[in-house]
Amino acid sequence: MPSAEHPLPPITIRVRRLAHGDGLPLPVYATEGAAGMDVVAAEELDLLPGQRHAVATGFAIAIPDGYEVQVRPRSGLALKHGIAVPNTPGTIDSDYRGELKVILINHGDAPFPIRRGDRIAQLVAAPVQRAGFVEVDDLDTTARDAGGFGSTGV
Ligand SMILES: O=c1ccn([C@H]2C[C@H](O)[C@@H](COP(=O)(O)OP(=O)(O)OP(=O)(O)O)O2)c(=O)[nH]1
Numbered sequence: 515m516p517s518a519e520h521p522l523p524p525i526t527i528r529v530r531r532l533a534h535g536d537g538l539p540l541p542v543y544a545t546e547g548a549a550g551m552d553v554v555a556a557e558e559l560d561l562l563p564g565q566r567h568a569v570a571t572g573f574a575i576a577i578p579d580g581y582e583v584q585v586r587p588r589s590g591l592a593l594k595h596g597i598a599v600p601n602t603p604g605t606i607d608s609d610y611r612g613e614l615k616v617i618l619i620n621h622g623d624a625p626f627p628i629r630r631g632d633r634i635a636q637l638v639a640a641p642v643q644r645a646g647f648v649e650v651d652d653l654d655t656t657a658r659d660a661g662g663f664g665s666t667g668v
Pocket residue numbers: 585601604605606607608610613614615616617
């Protein structure tokens with residue numbers, strides 16, 4: 515857990531272990547200041563170059579209202595093996611009760627072995643600002659106007 519000095523109190527996420535998650539560690543912060551909790555694989559496969567797979571984690575969670583959990587890649591796997599999370603950050607909704615899965619893609623040029631208990635990604639809890647759309651005829655003008663997509667130069 516983060517240190518007691520952390521400015522935001524931790525939220526509690528209820529977790530239900532599934533049968534195939536038996537014996538696996540639940541996500542934990544590896545260091546006091548870590549933003550993400552490492553999550554481990556609950557299945558084994560060799561991810562072939564170019565292949566995607568939704569890797570089982572062996573647990574389901576109930577996130578408190580007003581929060582989400584983001585699934586993010588681990589930089590070491592990305593740098594050394596080309597293993598990425600194609601939907602990063604994956605969004606775990608507070609009302610989702612199915613198994614949390616980690617979608618991985620192998621951008622490398624060699625098969626990547628995933629073994630049960632391997633740390634494959636990290637989970638970041640975050641508050642969610644909800645919004646509503648109000649339809650209007652005109653928007654206020656700005657210096658940028660419709661400029662975007664590199665309009666300010668390289
Ligand atoms: O990396 C991920 C992304 C999503 N999910 C689960 C939790 C999430 O709440 C649910 C739906 O995710 P999302 O909204 O991204 O998927 P969708 O393609 O829009 O599907 P849906 O129509 O079910 O919302 O799938 C995961 O387990 N891992």
